Amino acid sequence: MVLTRRTLLAGVALGLVGCSSIPGAGPRREEVMSPQAQAAGQFVVVEIEPNALSILTSRPAISFRGSFGDNRPSPDQVIGVGDSISVTIWEAASGGLFSSPVIERMGPGSRTAVIPEQVVARDGSVTVPYAGRIRVQGLRPAQVEARITESLRGRAIEPQVLVTITRNASNTVTVTGEVVNGAVVPVNVRGQRLLDVIAIAGGARAPVHETFINLIRGGRSVAVPMPVVLERPAENIYVRAGDVITLVRAPLTFTAIGATGQNAVVPFGQIKLSLEEAIGRAGGLTDFRADPEGIFVLRFEPVDLVRRLVAPRPLDLPGPFVPVAYRLNLRDPASMFAARAFVMQDKDIVYVANAPMTEVQKVFSLINTLTTPVIQGAAVGAALR
Template sequence: MIHLRTTARVLGIAALLCTAGCSTLPTTGPTTDQVVSNGDNPNERRYVITDLDERVVSILNGLSGPSLRARFGDYRPAPENRIGVGDEVRINIWEAAAGGLFSGPPSVPGQSSGARMSSIPDQVVGRDGAVTVPYAGRIQVSGRSPQAVEQVILERLAGKAIEPQVLVTVSRNISNSVTVTGEVTSGARIPLSARGDRILDAVAAAGGVRGAVHESFVRLTRGQQTVTMPMETILANPQENVALRGGDIITVVREPQTYTAFGAVGQQTVVPFGRITLSLEEAVAKAGGLLDFRADPDGVFLLRFEPPSTVRAIQPGRAIDARERLIPVVYRLTLRDAKSYFLARSFRMRDKDTLYVANASAAELQKFLNLIGSLTAPITSGARTANAF
């Protein structure tokens, strides 16, 4: 009788646990119903929940990512490099005969004529944008091409030198250079050539990227604008390999893309993409797939933050707080329908997404039955021992 009364008490406690919805049982996260009901609660909408269908996948795939060409405009290179402050300029001047301002004295009969060329030492273009040429004075060179500077010097020397000819070259190009830094073999300031250089030219001149291409991102800064784009995207789309301008800064950043897997999957961990693009189908497989005896195929969820414009496109008419810049969104996929696997293949994962698979209701019931068994096992064993005597 004592054993029967004790067993009844234990079963009564277990029944109370069941009545409470088994909320005290250990679990890896919310059930499918809890995720859905919390998102649909009009009194406390903590996130947006939407079913993943063809319309939603089409909207998401149609969103345009960052574009170097769209931000920085003209794809064509600069038509001509111009001299700027900080450049070093070399000026050579020839005269048609000896005995002039820049040539040697007249030759002695029977000997070769005097030198007819004079090279002015390299000069750094000052903050005033000018350099000094003997007998021509201070010449404004900043913003002008070498050919334009040659013409100015010729005009200044007219009537002073003997039929002068001038050659202006930039011996050290500072203003028409770009800075390449970050995850490259040899970061440096790289002068731009006259033919016009592009992003991949500058990265190659710096020795190329040190890490894997699919983990490398190129960040181009021009003035106050900065755009970051995957290296693989630039390689695959030549239109994004935009022409560089003097003063541009290229930073190569290594950012391995990852997502987090929770719930009833084979591996609950942070999973690297291993490539530049990854589908939801591949993400589930890389996480070890759904666990046969735990996973709810109706409870596959993808969590991420979306801008208000995307949320309005997904759920037209939904009220959105104007102060919200990013809104938590939960995409729900049911894998009971074979068509969902094609949707999962079309759905593109993003860096720092969260994949969650809820436990099936049967799994929660099994936990409850296991709890009953663990509570009643000692009593049952004791009763059997007592009956043996």
């Protein structure tokens, strides 16, 4: 029995000494929040409280309107290489270059000539009889009409000219990606918005909440979630000739680890997800394991934003992005409202630390595992004696 007591005491001592070596899902709350750990790991801890939430919600979001503006297109389209145009010329009297003899002046079209449809050549020009090669690339139809009229002045009888774009090949937008039918969509004079040309291409093939609209214009690429464009009419900007619109399917996810109902990569299932909803999607907190004061959201943030979050504390970590551990303390009733206001981002990590008592329970469980055979052996030996 003396041996048994000594064995038990030694087991308890060894267990308490080795408490930090007990297996676990991750660091304890105290370890994450210690200044030594933050300095060693080059990260910062930010409390999820009203001031931090105000800073996070005030940062500008990626926007089509903010990036490209929303100017309406010109009422006249510009002619480009590959477009087809039709030229009609009128004269004030018969007997001219483009009119019929006097005896037929009462007939239809006696003072009119329609030049066959032409495709604008690579040099940006078309041919007009008696006027020669006329450069039309980059001009509006009214400007081309003035050029042709000036070239025919003194040759035709008070000519008047009408230029019409019959086939629009240069003023187009390319729509591709997760659409029903990829298409090259002509831009009409009325002007079309992003959702107009996407609808012409058959609409999105993937679920809307998993779809991003990527717009390439002038060498710049901007991607905005499709639900944002649907919810904010200002984001449904006018397209421009040469735009490339790609619909990309990119499901938003976060990773849940630690003392949650499930450790997994969890899809948002919607475009905007709060921390409260993320905890629910991860199965909530495990009653006998979770530390309600140790709920962390891990992500990388721009260094300028982090400086605002930690002010007036100095920030010595290098940029341009800094690892941040946002902490939620659910023992504070107000934190439940903060969890609803905190917006999750794609690829965030939600980590729930184990409660301190969990480590103690593990120690006693380990001691019980180690000492039970000794106690049982001692009991058998005593019975035999």
